[in-house]
Amino acid sequence: MMQSLFVGENISAQNSDFEEMVEYAIKAPSGHNTQPWKFFLAEKAIDIYPDFNCSLPVVDGTHRELYISLGCATENLCVAARKLGYQEEVSILYNAEGVCYIHVILQRKAGLSSSLFDEITKRQTNRRAYTGREVTTDTIDSLKNISFDNGIHAYFYRKDEDEFKELSAYIYRGNEAQMTDKGFKDELTGWIRLNKKQVEKTKDGLTYEAMGSPSVPTFIGRPIVRSFLKPKAQNKSDRKKVESSSHLVLFTTQNNTPQEWIFLGRSLERFLLETTRLGIANAYMNQPCEVPGLAKELRTTLFADKAYPTLLLRIGYAQPMPYSPRKETKAVIISHPGF
16 A cells, blocks of 8 residues: 555656646747647656647748747756756657657656756847847857757858848848738737737737837737838848847758757757857847748858758847746646647
């Protein structure tokens, strides 16, 4: 009887640990803060599934950014697992329909360390203009030494380099394409949360606080937002942000597959946690990677068809922004495996 009691206590403690891992996993970034993930807690493993109900069919029609987000969540989960005393073994699997998901086997192990664990709750996407202060060469060199998964590469462009100016031009051209696309603007505005009531209701999306905007009633905010979703206005805003940054960082993949997108997400999250530790801010400038024609052109120009430009960041120094909301942990845990 006593043995059964202890076994039950161990199972209960493990379930609590697994839920805590999920709590940290969902602090990962995602496009428009859609949080496109679901978690199934098995006896000795956690499965991470895509939630296609939270996909972005216009800006992310291939689910590339969705799978990058799942990779980021996986990395957070693994960092938290090691902090809680579990060794992880990650596999990327496919169901019968060919849909990709992530399987993480977890085993108790003594003596594990997790140096970046504390950075998970501090990491944020900082969309404000930066101070203009340059990240030193030594610091950039240390970031280049971060371990990236197979096929993933990061290229750094300092703001006084020609490639920085070239990439900036691609960003502005991306705005011209996206801000004249009604479908893109409809999708974007659908994820913007204009006031506290909307934030508390959905616990997702691009919040007024994270965008540095005041809280306004929906009927007032929607027309205002749409009035700014124009190429000229967006480029004016982004030009100030880009020029205030220290570097642009372009991540590439070799084969542009879901498996590599997950690898990129894990590598990206390591990068983001390390930059957070160093006090370096970041924000996404993915327009050149999201507009197919620009991505193809950029691939040829910079990499001669040897790599796919997949994700673009700007980095620098800035005051913190308010944090984006997250759904309750139990809301993303499912009771049975599957999609």
